[in-house]
Amino acid sequence: MDVLCEQKRLSEAVEMLDLVDRPWAAMYSALIQLCLNQRSLKEGKRVHDNMKNSGYVPGFFISNRLLDLYCKCESLVDAQKVFDEMRERDLCSWNVMISGYAKVGQLYEARNMFDKMPERDNFSWTAMISGYVRHDKPKDALELYRAMQRHENLQCSKFTVSSALAASAAVGSLHLGKEIHGHVMRTGLDSDAVVWSSLCDMYAKCGSIDEARHIFDKTLDRDVVSWTAMIHRYFEDGRREEGFALFSDLLKSGIRPNEFTFAGVLHACADQTVEDLGKQVHGYMTRIGFDPFSFAASTLVHMYSKCGNIDNARKFFNGLPRPDLVSWTSLINGYAQNGQPYEALQLFELLLKSGMKPDHITFVGVISACTHAGLIDKGLEYFHSIKGKHGLEQTADHYACVVDLLSRSGRFKEAEDVINQMPMKPDKFVWASLLGGCRIHGNVTLAERAAEALFGIEPENAATYVTLANIYATAGKWGEVAKIRKNMDDREVVKEPGLSWTEIKRKVHVFLVGDSSHPMSKEIHEFLGELSKRMKEEGYIPHTDYVLHDVEEEQKEQNLSYHSEKLAVAFAIVATPPGTPIKVFKNLRTCGDCHTAIKFMSKIVERKIIASDNVQYDFGIEKTGATHILFSCKFIVGRGASALSPT
DNA sequence: ATAGGGTTAG
Incomplete structure (x- = not known):
């Protein structure tokens, strides 16, 4: 049996146990340990049964191991049974049970044990505190941490302070975090990389990212986790340049990034739609070798499709030995957003x-x-198959999608029925989808209802006001438009400025409406002037959607200043050799005129142009704003000279 | 026996 155990042939070893007349403690001990290592509940139960059948009465040691096994396999019912049957229990038995319950989130049971036990050591406290933190109860964690500190004979361990720091980070209390920081320094717990990492994370999550960096720089034995966390915090904070710079430092440091690092960096590339950088990271990953079964692979699929390069996404996906669900989902969504819905369904x-x-x-x-x-x-x-055929619960997101589906095609009665039948409260996505549909079909009455609901949920979101104003403007209700503008002023709602950008030679160029700050601004405007003439010859007629701008922006508009996406496209054409495909991204909705104009530009300069039309979640999947493009996609695709698709 | 990092959509 020893040999079988050594070779980790668990089930054979357990079978052999059944042949032994009177097994002894060492056999049980070894077998349970093996079950524990392999997390095998099934074999563990067989060993346990054997113990019961042969009348073996385990002592502390074996019983505690058995408890641990059941807890690790998340079978708390079995663990509790063993615990209840124990004639004597030591501190360890209680602690294992507490951490078992705490880990799976049965905090009530864990706390019950904690309160009932005859005496507690710092392990009991820490297990309980970390349970609260892990399961989203940072306040309870901190309360317990405070209580623990009142006991003079209890020493916080590095585990305790790490959990307490995570709890302060979760409630966003810099004050508390600093206090724990002081405690860490005083008690000499500052010699551990994980504690430093928790400290760093606490500062970053409490908004002091520079302080976090300071901690990071002072950390002596930084490992890949510390680096990854710090890089990620920069991205979270929107400081992508510093994030990428730190990633580059990591590469120089000799510490090898892993799939967590790649996932974070590629996500940032996808977010910023910087495909060239993403490609470089991909190349690096290929050179050092990465696990094609890991989640880093799915991030690559996501990065390519988010950057509008669905062909590369597919190519990479096809090369995966066994793509995971996230990869499948990324690609399906990629196709849906890149104007290839049939490919998505296939x-x-x-x-x-x-x-x-x-x-x-x-x-x-x-x-x-x-x-x-x-x-x-x-x-x-x-939608119906989600529950029926696939046995999943429909979520509010699915309802939002269905409302989008129906209202976009003008089936408002059904859309309203769906909303009324929702088992949960309709959330902002549902109402925003409805509002988006109303915009397409000029349904003022229903739009008012949807907007009313949205004002209740998120009064600070400018997008709702702007959309409703657009609907009123289209219906000629200028009095209502003025009221909304006043409302926005009163509530100090600010519209996010529209930005377009394009990446050329790994540098991102950003444009605002009427922007003349770019070094090549003169060339860009001259080129656009020329282009406009030729576009008109081809039959292009400028048309403006009503958009709720501020006064300054409106004046610019009257001066015929160009929208940011036109500037970015023009710049990309001027700055790249003939025939180079162009990709332009925008943070907001692209107006109908730019949609049309970009397709004309594509034809005239004979370039493939992909322009993203990035509607924020507020407008569901209303991607165009031009009422005559009913079923559009996230990307405007101009295929060059070959075709000018009718819009 | 207890502590730190990641990805998909809306």
């Missing part, structure tokens, strides 16, 4: 065939693909 059917189970996010992509393809009934079918 891929979903492939996913089902592969035996993989879709999750709720996958269905968001599937239904929105139906929306883009105008396949309303098919979309509804998929």
